[in-house]
Amino acid sequence: MNIRRLAAFAAATIMIAACGSNNSDSATTKAPAASTAGSTAGSTAASGGTASATAPGKGATTIGFIFVGPKDDFGYNQAAYAGSQAVAKAHPDIKVLTAENVPEDDNATRVMEKMIADGATIIFATSYGHLDPALKVAAEHPEVAIVQQGNFIKGTIAANVGTYFGTVYEPVFLAGIAAGAATTSNKLGYVYAFPIPQTIANINAFELGAKLVNPKAETYVVNTSSWCDPAKQAEAASSLFAQGVDVITQHQDCTATITKAAEEAGKKVVGYHADASSLAPNGWVTGSEWAWADVYNDIVDTTVAGGFTGSKYNANYRVGYKDGKNPFVQSKYGPSVTDATKAKIADELKVISTTGSPFTGPILAQDGSTLFAAGDAPAYADIESKNTAFVQGVVGAIPAG
Amino acid sequence: MSLLSEVLTGGIRGGTSIEYAALGESVSERAGVVNLGTEGSMLMGALAAYAVASRSGHPWLGVLGAAIAGGLLALVHAYFVLSRKANQLATGLVVLFLGLGLTSLFGVDYVQALAPTFRPIALPGLSRIPFLGGIAFKQDPLVYMSYVTVPVMWWFIFRSRWGVLLRAAGERSEVLTTHGHRVIPIQYISVVVGGMFAGIGGAHLSIAYTKSWFENMTQGRGFVAVAVVMFAARQPFKVAAGAYLFGAALALSPALQARGYGINQFALDAIPYVVTILVLVALGKRRSGEIPEGLSKVFEAPTLG
Structure with a gap:
């Protein structure tokens, strides 16, 4: 029942149909619009070997946020989106990119790659199932700090990733x-x-x-x-x-x-x-x-200052009432x-x-x-x-x- | 409430949106046009119903708005398929994405809006029938409307003069032409009517069943409707049975869980599809002669070169 799988299937079907049929017309040319931000981004110039010398996300000028649902769902994604806008407001010199309806599969990888190609060096992957794509992208881009909301990294945690959540x-x-x-x-x-x-x-x-x-x-x-x-x-x-x-x-x-x-x-x-x-x-x-603004802003400030690696955010960070600022x-x-x-x-x-x-x-x-x-x-x-x-x-x- | 009556009640409640969409698709396919954009028309209907009901304060105006919105999207399908001779299946999918995109765009304001909605009404007398009354006659007005729609549509397709024209358009369009009827207008009307019914199905989802609008809230039910139509051989009564069966299978999972049964989640999720396919295949006894000729043309390999 996953409509996005259907979308992928549909896009393929349309392409086949368009090739095989003499009477394909303008209707079929709308198909590529279905795969938003789906173009595989070429590797960015920044990802060249020298990047590892700098701390991930240091001096970021662009930040990306991906959401699994729409930004107005009266729920989880709306709260995360509100957090991203709080970051934009608190950091007027930083460009904030957002992508809604990002599925928890390879599409997430592509959207994050696109954001990195557009200059993002900090990425918030805000859904539970975004973790695997986030780890994949992080492994290829050591200069980019990627934090994931709500999941848990098992085993060794690389220098440029982490998870965060409230004690819900x-x-x-x-x-x-x-x-x-x-x-x-x-x-x-x-x-x-x-x-x-x-x-x-x-x-x-x-x-x-x-x-x-x-x-x-x-x-x-x-x-x-x-x-x-x-x-x-x-x-x-x-x-x-x-x-x-x-x-x-x-x-x-x-x-x-x-x-x-x-x-x-x-x-x-x-x-x-x-x-x-x-x-x-x-x-x-x-x-x-949810009240995400403080946590998001603190992650951004820590990372922009070059202190991501080794910080509490470079781990499975959980913030609760004992710290006095549970975001939930x-x-x-x-x-x-x-x-x-x-x-x-x-x-x-x-x-x-x-x-x-x-x-x-x-x-x-x-x-x-x-x-x-x-x-x-x-x-x-x-x-x-x-x-x-x-x-x-x-x-x-x-x-x- | 016993498990059986709960599942059957839920089957009607949950199957009604699929039933309307599948009845509409039956009309469209009888005229020789498959509309995979049914899902899109349902979404258009779901949003239009919620938006119109919210703004006007009248759920029935919402239903009207849903029919118009679903029909308009189907008109796009009809234009490309009938006037521009585009591939039916491909166009249907494009139309689906058009509906998905339009409703996502214009639906933003209505996620948090309130709207007047339909509530279940116990029909006097009928709701007291033992067992059946509680299942079938304590439902919402759109469910009752579907009870009337099914026999009316059967009569329309198989007994009325319009039904003859409709079926002829799908099966032997040359005959219609020979008798001086124009095929394309009949097909146009059928496709649009199909979309209108899908829109009403969407309306049931938003302003009767869930009482909310949410982006992509149909979650593939339009495709289930198209599948039900194919397996039920475009017969209104079988279509209704197939839709209810799917609804009942969907209602089974929460009914079992709420009673504390622990069952494999993925097995439960697969039940609606497996049951619907198995029963409809057994019930369908399909003969190739029953498929409108206009439809079988769709599936023929296009001639290359």
Whole structure:
């Protein structure tokens, strides 16, 4: 169902058709427009052997941002785009290139190569699946600093790459407290895209937060195998409501459909990526949203000054409440949240901002095995890799395959 | 709600957009024109419905806007295929990208907009029928409209004078010419009507099913519609059955997951396609004589030189 694969197929079909048919006309000549920025860029002059002498991205005059979706998705990509515009505003002398709808495959490689050909020496690859193309491009262009948002580099990290992310599970944990307090059926719903570590950590944190105030609360999970397929989202929400779920949340790139479905069904909704309270004036509980500007600007400043290699960004960087500037922040409260719940959340925020963690052991997995041992207060860098299973209280299985 | 009734309810709900698009494509193909741009017409319809409903405050005006937008895009297809004799398959894909591009461009303002939408209505009396009532008669108005559309379209194609002209245009256009009818206008109308139905299918997706507009929100359902038409041999009742079947297979995955079943994600994702293809192949009993002659011409190798 991937339209971009179809686009590639279609372009090929059109070319074949245009060759094989006598009556091809102007209609077929529109085809190349489908492959935006698809031309393979020639190697840039800057990539000659001398580049390795300078620090990656030092003195950058052009920065590239690639997004997997459109910049106005009311969600993940919109937030990342807003961050890129904050960089442009804070650095008027730097040219900021952006590319939307960049698939997580070789197309991403081509778009990044094109940006490098256009002078970019810092690139933000903002989707989880952009990591492999980013590493490939980085290996060929040691003078370019490439940072990837949300994934995790395993093994040795080259001098010009890194990943960064907020500790998204922290505000999700706090929102889980509100959800656990709000439910009357003790059934919470979670619609997600793929069982990646980040998502599993979110689901677990949500359930752990809910259980903190409501030991009977369970979280029912449904995946859609897509970051944005509104029809699948509508069906997932419908299935969860049919099982008695009365508070729903999601890990999807576009969030409007599920938010509206909850409001119409008279259920409550916890947001993700963006403040969507205007879509659910009654059902809105709270949520989490992005504020990328500070992190993006700090990455740019560090890199432009020549300090990328060896910095915290030349690693799998995770920033959370303990550093005082988690780029993933809690959204405002809806009308139904009580003062007692707000006070409880404020208390927990203090705990996880100092020494605590949503994943302070002992925490058991669904099958009863130990996920986090008693006394274990895992560091930010370890949390995603340790969330290998759903915790007790999550209903549903991590899909195989 | 039992698993079966939940999946069947979801099947109708989720299959309706595909059903409208496939009914439209049936008309187009009966006249001898394949329109792979159906996906594009659905997208145009989805955006137009949401935009018009949002601006006017009336979902039915949105449906009208969707039909017009879907029809206009199909008109582009008709022009190149019928007046300029372009390759049908290639043109259809170009038209799809045109629709994708136009809706991405003009859809930006509507991602965050609110619009009045259709809600499920329990039909008095009918919704009380045991089992069936809860599945078929607690749906939204566009679903009910599709219940009427299918038999009307069957009558139109197989019993009306227009239907004879339509089928003749696709199967034996020479006969039409001999009898003094002009083939091209009939084909033009059929292709545009096909696009209008695809537009209404898109409208169901945006203002009834998901209640939101999002870029490329059809996610390939227009292509599923074209496939359903081919397997269902352009018969309205079989087309409807095929669309619902696909919808039901899509509804199966979340219904199972919400009950806590752990099943291979990729296997679940493949179910809609596998089931639809298998059943329609079995149900289709296709004979080559049933394919409009105008269509088989499309697939013949072009003469070179």
